[in-house]
Amino acid sequence: MFNKILIANRGEIALRIIRTCKEMDINTVAVFSTADRDSLHVKFADEAVCIGPPPSRESYLKIPRILSAAEITNAEAIHPGYGFLSENAKFSRICGEHDIKFIGPSPEAIDAMGNKSVAKKTMIESGVPVVPGSEGLIESVEEAKEICDEIGYPVIIKASSGGGGRGMRVVHEKENLQQNYNMCKSEAETAFDDPAVYIEKFVQDPHHVEIQVLGDQHGNVIHLGERDCSLQRRHQKILEESPSPLMTPELREEMGQAAIDAAKAVDYEGAGTVEFLVDKDRKFYFMEMNTRIQVEHPVTEEITNYDLVAEQIKAAAGIEMEDREFKMRGHAIECRINAEDPEHNFRPSAGKIKVFHLPGGHSVRVDTHAYADYNIPPHYDSMIGKLIVSAPTREDAIKRMKRSLEEFIIEGVKTTIPYHLQLMDDENFKKGEFNTHYLEEFDFNPDPNKK
Structure with missing residues (x-):
């Protein structure tokens, strides 16, 4: 097992990785831009290295600076999180050339799945249904x-x-x-x-359903069920849940096996997601594979009791996966809480958070790097954090999410909390009757008393 891991990312995912590393007795190195000097991932890492000014291209995307930080701190491995360099085959390859383990798939697997036309050809050869x-x-x-x-x-x-x-x-x-x-x-x-x-x-009115897969260096690949990511704005996910309200046990088995076949086709190592479109007749088609941890990974963790970041690290260290029985228990929902103004076409709302009160209670989880007096920088994505709840049934999970959203108080910046609250009361959402285009027609009304 590694003694020290550098996290080549920022914000909530960097903090999420640090937490698992601490539980695994692994020392951590945070990197940060000057805009992120006061971020919690910097505070809670064992060491922290400034790698440049706010623009991503001068900091979080600057490969030489990240490698230098790893070398001067004697980090043995780099976890890229999601976004930035997480699906960059060149970065993965350079890490290997410097005897630093890239926590993720091989450069060859990233290349094979990163280019959509190559990925589609690979899936056809593997017998995975494609559009x-x-x-x-x-x-x-x-x-x-x-x-x-x-x-x-x-x-x-x-x-x-x-x-x-x-x-x-x-x-x-x-x-x-x-x-x-x-x-x-x-x-x-x-x-x-x-x-x-x-x-x-163009598959009309589909659900966007993704299958979580895990692979190790010994040729083993498993799947951990699905997540429904159909609720999107401008192709950006807003809410994710597991299981999918569209799913049947037979479809899950069929899609799970297709995802395993896709991962095995490229000798996949670590955590990855095989994404499908599912039409109204429950026919599914391969869309793409994300060769990294996903933003929405917590909903899978909550219903399977797997720590996906720990599984990534163990796979990178060469440890063979345990033979565990896969079970999905209950239902989990994740709402992405963004610093955006839904009353004004979701324009970004960077600035200082004045009040920050987190929801609590049974089976309520918040993954965030924010806090009261934290200044949200304008240079990166607008996500403040993720609110995840789980419950025995989908109906109970929706009720728990609504209660938790009502408790989640953020003042000083605009957020998507009011939008999510209205969504929890939407009858079509409650019945699971939506698709990838549903939010294009969703009529957000910030004042329910105003017609």
Whole structure:
């Protein structure tokens, strides 16, 4: 086992990793930008190293500075968390060249799954169901027209190196294909320095369901059930839950095996997520694989009693997974609490938190790096923390989440708490009748007494 791990990240995920490391008797090194000097991950790590000014490209994305911090502190391994360098094959490869263990999959696995067109081809070869579409990258608008005529409209054009909802365009009619094709390539080149795109059939009104997988260095891969991540705004997840209200035991077994097959196809090591679209007939299609820990991993932890960060670390240390019986108990929901103003199109609300009161009670968990008088910097994502609750049933979990949201008091900045509270009272949400487009029509009313 490692004696010291450097966490190449910030905020709540850095603090989350530090907590598990302490329980495993592993020393930790935090890195931070000058904007994060007062963050809790800096306070609770055993050591901390400043790696640059606020912009991510000058700090959390600066590979030489992170490696230097690891070397001067004698860290044996680096945990990348999520975002930043977590799915960067180059970073993983460089860590290995410096005899520092990257806590995550191999560079080859990251490359195979990071490029969506390559990932799709790998899944087809492994027998995992994929959305009908182009077999590889589209080289011309003429080729795009041929593919679309074959699979039928609507279609979605996707950037091969895309992510986070960027570089994606839905085309409903043939007349709009050329314009959207050109715009998608331009967006992809600007955002990812890679204009390559591919085309898929657009699955209408689907659920977004992801399967949590774990792999070790001994060829073992297991799955830990699913999370439903269908409630999204602009392709950004708002709320996640497990189990999915769409799921049946038979579908879970089938999707779980498909996820295991996907992970084994690239000799996967550590924690990863295989993401699927599931249509109204419960047919599922591979979408992508995230080769890292997910923001929403706590809902899986709460219903399976696995510490996914500990499993990542043990896999990286070469420890074979224990033969544990997989069981899902009860229901868990996670709400992402962001410093955003839902009354004004979710614009960011950076600034100082004046009052910060956390909810409590049975089966209530808050993963956060914030506190009263903490200043939310404007340089990074707007997430303040995650509120996770669990209960024996989905109905009970919704009630517990509503009560916890009412107790969660943050003053000084605007947050998404009022939006989540209204969602807990939404009848369609309560019945599990929603899809990935549901929030596009969700009418947020900050004052329930105002019509």
